[in-house]
Each structure stands twice: as C-alpha cells, then as structure tokens.
Amino acid sequence: MSSSQRPVVTVLVGNRPVEGLDRVAALADIRETDAAGLASALPGSDVLYLWDFFSGALPGAWHAADSLKWIHVAAAGVDKLLFPELVASDVEVTNACGVFDRTMAEYVLAALLFSAKDLGVTRDHQAQRLWGRRTVRNIGGAGVLVVGTGSIGRSTARLLRAAGAEVEGVGRVARAGDPDFGTVHASGDLAAVVGRFDYIVLVAPLTPSTDGMVSARVLEAMKPSSVLINVGRGRLVDEPALVRELMRGGIAGAVLDTFSTEPLPADSPLWGMPQVLISPHMASDAGSWLADLAAQFERNFLAWQAGQPLTGVVDKALGYVPFALGEPT
Amino acid sequence: MSSSQRPVVTVLVGNRPVEGLDRVAALADIRETDAAGLASALPGSDVLYLWDFFSGALPGAWHAADSLKWIHVAAAGVDKLLFPELVASDVEVTNACGVFDRTMAEYVLAALLFSAKDLGVTRDHQAQRLWGRRTVRNIGGAGVLVVGTGSIGRSTARLLRAAGAEVEGVGRVARAGDPDFGTVHASGDLAAVVGRFDYIVLVAPLTPSTDGMVSARVLEAMKPSSVLINVGRGRLVDEPALVRELMRGGIAGAVLDTFSTEPLPADSPLWGMPQVLISPHMASDAGSWLADLAAQFERNFLAWQAGQPLTGVVDKALGYVPFALGEPT
16 A cells, blocks of 8 residues: 555454444545455455454455455454464454453453352242242352453453452463462463362463363362353363363353354253353453444554554464553553 | 359250350350240340341240340341330340351342343343343443441442442431442432432341332332342332332342342242342352351350450341441451
C-alpha cells in the first residue's frame, strides 16, 4: 500500500453483526466476507480483521493473501489461527489482549463459588422441588492453582485473592515473588504440586507446550476433594482421563467452559455428571464485550495507520501475547 | 445458683449431634432434651443452650424456667425466640454473632455471580444437553444495596467491594461515611432508593420493624433488570408480591435462601421459575460451622462462669445484636 492509497481491510464476519468499523470505514476500503468468500476477498488486502474468530478458514485461503501485513483476531486464544505458513510469514498478529481480563476472572470466581456452595446440586434439587439442606464449603483460605500467567491469569489471581483464596500460579518458568501469584511453579512440575490445591484453574493458551498438560498423571495427583475449572481450551486436558477421574471420584468435580470438541457432543458422559457444570464456551461473553472488542480493533487500526506500535501483539512462536508485551491490566 | 453448686445447663438438641459440651460438662450438670422434654428439663436450669435453633418450643415451656439466667442460641437470627415474656424478663440472650460473617458473605457473592453469569439457565441447559452460548453480565461496577448493617451485612459489603461491586447499605438510620458501606440509607427510604441498584441483598434480622419491609411498593420500585437476594428471613419480603413481580418481569430474578414457610411448600410457584434459585436455608452452613458454633458457646460459658461479659448479647428490644456491641469482625 502506498501512502496515496486507502488500505484494504477484509473482515471475516460470522454469526454476529460485525462491529467496530465506523471510524475504520472512513480511512479504509472494507471488504466483508464469510468464510467461503475469504480467498476471493484477500487479494490486495492489507489487514484482516477476524470478527468470526472461530472460523478455521484462513489456512485454506492463505494462498490469496498477497498483500497482508496485519491480522487482528477479536478473541484471546489464537490456537486455531497459528498455522505454520502464518507463523513463518512477516504478517503481524494481534489479539483481544486485555478485553477479557475482568470478565474471565469473574467467571472463574463464579465457578469456584458455584462448586464450593454446591449450587449445581441445589439447582437439580429445585427441579425436583426437593429441600435438601446440607453443609457446603467456603473459598476463604482455599488453595487455588492458576495455570496461566498472562493478563487473564493475573486478573484472575488478583480477584481470587481479593475474595480470600490463597493463590499460586503455573507458568513456563518457576519463580518466586511474582506480584500477582507469589509463587509460580513451572508447568513441568504440575503433577508434583497439584495435590496441594483445592481448585485447579486453567486459563493457559493452547500451544504445543500446553496441549494435554493436564494429563492422566496430573489428574491422578489431584486431591479427591479438589475441583478442576477450565476456561482456557479443552485440549489443555486429557478429556477421557478427566471423565475417568470424575467417575471414580479421584477429583470432586469440574466446571468446564471449553472442551476438546465444541459444542460438546450430546453423547459425552460429562453432560450427565451432577458434580460437573457444562458451560458453553461463554466465560468471556459478558457485558459490553462485543463493543469492547470493536473499540479495541478501531484503536489498533488507527495506530497502524499512524505507523505506531500495535497492542496485543502475539508472539507467533510462543502462541500468545507474552505478558511483558501486553497491555497494562 | 450459689458458688458452691455446679450450674445446670439444659441443652435443647435437634437433628444433629450436639457439640461444644466437653469442657462445659466438667464444670456444669448437663441436661440434654428434645423439644417435648423441655418443660421437664428447665426447672433448676441456669443456662439454656439452644442447639436446635429452629425449635419454637421455648414459649410453651417458659413457665418451667424458674432459675434461668442466660440463653445461648447457636444461630444468628433470634426472631423465633423473642416472645414477650422472655423480652420482659432479666434472662440474657446471646447468639452466634460473628460465626457466620465470612460464610454468609461468600454465599451472597456466590448468589450475585450465579445470577450475573446466568448459571441456573446453564445448569438447566445441561440437563437437556443443550449448548446455549449467550452473553451474560459482570458484577464489576454493579450497584448492590445491602439491607442490614450488622456484622454479617458488613462482612458482605466488604467482600462484594473487594470483588468489584459498588455497595451501599440500608439500616435503621441514614448516615454517610460508614467504613463498610459509605452511604447508609434509612430503611424507611427503601422504595425511594431501590431503583438505583442492580442487586438488592437482604441480610437484616426479622423484627417488628423489618417484617415485610420489602413490600409490593419496594418490589415495584426495583429495576426490571435487578435481582433480589434474600439470605436473611423470608418474612422480610412480601412473598406473594415477589411472585407477582417475578411473573410479570418487574424484576429479573432472585436467589432465595429463606422463605415465609420453610421448607418451601411444594406448591409454591417459586420452585418452577427458571430465573429464581431456591436454596434450602443453607447460606450459613459451610466449612466448620458446627464446630465453630460449639466453640463459641464454650467460650461464652467459660466467661459466664468467671463472671465476665458475654459476647453476642442480643438487644431484646431491638431483636438483634447491635453492631457496636458485637464481636469485632
């Protein structure tokens, strides 16, 4: 694109009306397309705005991306996007870093309290008009291990601590004195430390390093009274092993917002487990999230136009936005 | 009781094994009784320990309380206990002041998040194996009005603020600059202020002044998007009016742990409302609550034996422990 030309922004739309293009349209030519039309829309495009962030359409259309400089994904996880050709290219990738921090932290706190107060069973009793008074648990002083030390993990740790839980973290590298986690354990030590915690919270990105990190061995090392909360990605967990541990009482329960296959297949045994809450990948979808995503793209586009640094730049080799490079949270 | 005699402690037991008598038994004669035997057990008793705190047996046995000096109730609410003859008597009444502060605050936070994240509908969808992704709400910045400024209300306000909500209070007397609530509104102004809040939380004791305070007029003044959370007493609310407001969408939902009649009758329309969570009077029942109640009675008994002041002394005219007289929380 020369400075005399208007840039071309291709927008991959999805089920929801696209937002965040009003100011962009004054400065750029906009091409809206669905997944089927992506290869036709990409030639000459400078920017790709993935509003339909669940689409896996880009690898099949990559041959047509002859001018692409920047892809913005209106989502936190980029695991479905980072195919080898994109990783090897010079195309910059940014994501919704920061937008979901508060919302995801709240969902995790909601999940902790839902489990501690046994509200799933209370709801099941309600359906039977059954008055089933019983003793439940407090989260004050409970040990929570947050797996993932990016901006969402940090926001989660701060909120859980504010609510009275004792929080530690798991990241790539072990360290002490972290401002949000205190102790951060190395992900390779997960099986060794997991047995000390009451709640294991997964907010890590899905990368080759984290794929299947909550293995059968890790699940077996959890306390029988402990609960797994997964708002990261389904494939962080060995799902068949999780089903086995839940069935045999090796762990007490789970709140799952992500699954290996989504929507969760109707024949999954997880649906029927009273000690499990099945949440349909909606931990991030609260309040003004769509408007917030749109405003973030608009800000980044204006920065890109002005030749200024973008925010939320994904390290394509790591597969996420390293915390030091992320937005202040 | 003269100093040469061992005091007599009558314990009204209930469904649960009584706790908290080991050290007391070394210093006093213990008489355990159920409700039917209370009138036979009371003559000569110095202390009555109401472990079965849901029993309404005392008024009918009051004629036999010929030596009673002190009643300890292992519960926070004393509304069922304060019959006129007891109020007029010199018998001191203490309750479980402080024991439930953290637990009740957590239940309220759990209720807020359950509502904001629409987890009841998520659970209902799970029963149908339905993947129903949708946008929910955040509690960060939400306005919460906590009705009741005793030790439970204060603990609740602090926890909700720590979790990011904007909290104000309702008490007998309006005031500004309260350390936990900031602004406290007078309960007489409830209808005038209630429309500004997203969540109305009831933690007030049931007294002649609070009976029915959440009237049809108050409910009609609530925002259509707002949610009522009642962990206080069912009779704080005009329950038929609440049912009407829920049915017509005048308010968005409710989390109810207490009801006019408990257990909630099977024919109550509240059971079948998807926007309502029916919780079986268990907000206070978490963790080591029974042991904590027992330890509190034991401490108070040792103080009583030593002629020291008791903690958790109920103002029988007001119907609760005034905050200034309560335990530090």
